[in-house]
Amino acid sequence: MVNIKAVRESNSRLKSEPSGMVALFVGATSGIGKGSIMQFAKYANAPKVYIVGRSKTAATALLNELDRLNPQGTFVFIETEISLIKNADDVCDQIAAQERKLDLAFLSPGFLSGAGRQETSEGIDAFCALSYYVRLRLIYKLIPLLSASPNPRVISILAGGDEHAIDVDDLEVRKGYSLRKAVYTCTTQTTLAFEELAKSSPSIAFCHVHPGFVATEIVNKFAHTAKGMWTLPAMLARWTLIPLLPLFGRSIENAGEWSVFVATSAKYPPAKPKEKVVGVSLPKGTTIATSTVVADGQGNGVYRLDNYGETVKNERDTILENYRANQVGKKIWEETISVWERATRAS
Ligand SMILES: NC(=O)c1ccc[n+]([C@@H]2O[C@H](COP(=O)([O-])OP(=O)(O)OC[C@H]3O[C@@H](n4cnc5c(N)ncnc54)[C@H](OP(=O)(O)O)[C@@H]3O)[C@@H](O)[C@H]2O)c1
Numbered sequence: 469m470v471n472i473k474a475v476r477e478s479n480s481r482l483k484s485e486p487s488g489m490v491a492l493f494v495g496a497t498s499g500i501g502k503g504s505i506m507q508f509a510k511y512a513n514a515p516k517v518y519i520v521g522r523s524k525t526a527a528t529a530l531l532n533e534l535d536r537l538n539p540q541g542t543f544v545f546i547e548t549e550i551s552l553i554k555n556a557d558d559v560c561d562q563i564a565a566q567e568r569k570l571d572l573a574f575l576s577p578g579f580l581s582g583a584g585r586q587e588t589s590e591g592i593d594a595f596c597a598l599s600y601y602v603r604l605r606l607i608y609k610l611i612p613l614l615s616a617s618p619n620p621r622v623i624s625i626l627a628g629g630d631e632h633a634i635d636v637d638d639l640e641v642r643k644g645y646s647l648r649k650a651v652y653t654c655t656t657q658t659t660l661a662f663e664e665l666a667k668s669s670p671s672i673a674f675c676h677v678h679p680g681f682v683a684t685e686i687v688n689k690f691a692h693t694a695k696g697m698w699t700l701p702a703m704l705a706r707w708t709l710i711p712l713l714p715l716f717g718r719s720i721e722n723a724g725e726w727s728v729f730v731a732t733s734a735k736y737p738p739a740k741p742k743e744k745v746v747g748v749s750l751p752k753g754t755t756i757a758t759s760t761v762v763a764d765g766q767g768n769g770v771y772r773l774d775n776y777g778e779t780v781k782n783e784r785d786t787i788l789e790n791y792r793a794n795q796v797g798k799k800i801w802e803e804t805i806s807v808w809e810r811a812t813r814a815s
Pocket residue numbers: 494495496497498499500501521522523549550551576577578579594598599625626627678679680681682683684685686689
C-alpha cells in the first residue's frame with residue numbers, strides 16, 4: 469500500500485513533469501474538492517484550471533489562495549448552477565472554445581439531504597443529478613478534449629467499491645425514494661457507466677473513488693435538512709456530535725494529497741495508454757492498480773478505489789460481475805442518455 473510520505477513524494481515530482489496541465493474541477497468550492505484543488509495548485513507545473521461553482525463571490529478567497537499557491541497557474545472560475553444538464557453543456561462549450569486538450573476532470577459536487585426526492589427544473593432528482601447525471605454528462609461531452617491529452621484522467625469522488633444490488637427498473641429512483649437508495653443507485657451506475665465509456669475511450673483512465681470519512685461540512689449541512697421527527701435529534705447532533713467529527717475524519721488537505729496522487733500517478737493507466745508510462749512514475753515497491761475488468765492480462769482502465777488509492781476487492785464484486793453478465797451497464801448507459809435528452813428538452 470502507498471503511504472502518505474510516498475504520495476507526497478510522488479506529488480512533488482509533478483513540478484518536473486511537462487507544464488501546462490489543463491484540469492476541470494467541479495465541486496471544489498468546499499470540502500474534498502477544495503482540498504484537492506489546493507493541493508493540485510501547490511504541486512502542478514503552471515496548470516490551467518477551470519473551477520465550476522455557484523458563486524464566484526463566495527469563491528474569492530479560494531481563488532486568491534490558488535493564485536498565491538501557484539503564481540504560474542491560471543485559474544478560471546465558471547459561475548453556474550451545475551445541477552442542470554444544460555449548464556453542464558455550456559461549461560463544456562466554454563472549455564472547448566478555449567482548449568485543445570483536457571488532462572483531468574475532477575468531479576465532487578454533491579450534498580446529502582433528509583428532505584426526500586427534490587427535482588431540478590429538468591426533472592432529475594437533485595442528489596442524482598449532482599452525484600451522477602451531470603458528472604457523466606461533463607465527461608461524455610469532454611471526451612474529444614480528454615482524448616487529445618497524452619494522459620487523460622477522470623475522477624469521480626463518490627463511493628467506489630460500495631456498489632450494491634439496485635432496482636435496475638428504477639434507475640432514476642422514482643419509487644420508494646430514500647437517500648440510501650439514491651446513493652447506492654448513483655454509486656453502482658457510476659462504476660458501470662465508466663466501464664461502458666472506457667470501451668469506446670480506452671485512452672482515458674476512469675477512477676471512481678471512495679474518499680473514506682473526510683471532515684467536511686457535508687454532515688452539518690445534512691443535519692440542517694432534517695424534517696419532522698428528525699428535526700430535534702438533528703439539532704442535538706449539531707450541538708454535540710457534529711462538532712467532534714473533525715477529530716475522527718481525515719482533513720481535506722490529506723484527502724487532497726491522495727486526490728493529486730490518483731490524478732497523476734502512473735499507478736492508474738488507461739486500457740490503451742498513448743505512451744509507455746503515463747503519469748508520475750510509480751513510487752518504489754508499488755504496483756499498478758487492478759482495473760475493474762481484466763481480460764487476457766489487459767485492464768479496462770476503470771478503477772474502484774478506496775481512500776488510500778487502492779483497488780477495492782470485496783463482496784460487491786459478485787454483484788458487478790452479475791450485472792456485467794446481464795448487460796446492465798449497457799442498459800444504464802442507454803437510460804442515462806435518455807434522461808439527458810429529456811432534461812435538455814425540458815430546459
Ligand atoms: N465527506 C465525506 O466523508 C464523504 C464520504 C464519502 C463520499 N463523499 C462524497 O464526496 C462528494 C464531496 O463531498 P464533500 O464532503 O466534499 O461535500 P461538501 O464539502 O459539502 O462540498 C460539496 C460541493 O458540492 C457543491 N454543491 C453542493 N450542492 C450543490 C448544488 N445544489 N448545486 C451545485 N453545487 C452544489 C458545493 O458547492 P457550494 O460550495 O456552492 O455549496 C461544494 O463545492 C459528495 O458526492 C459526497 O457524497 C464524501
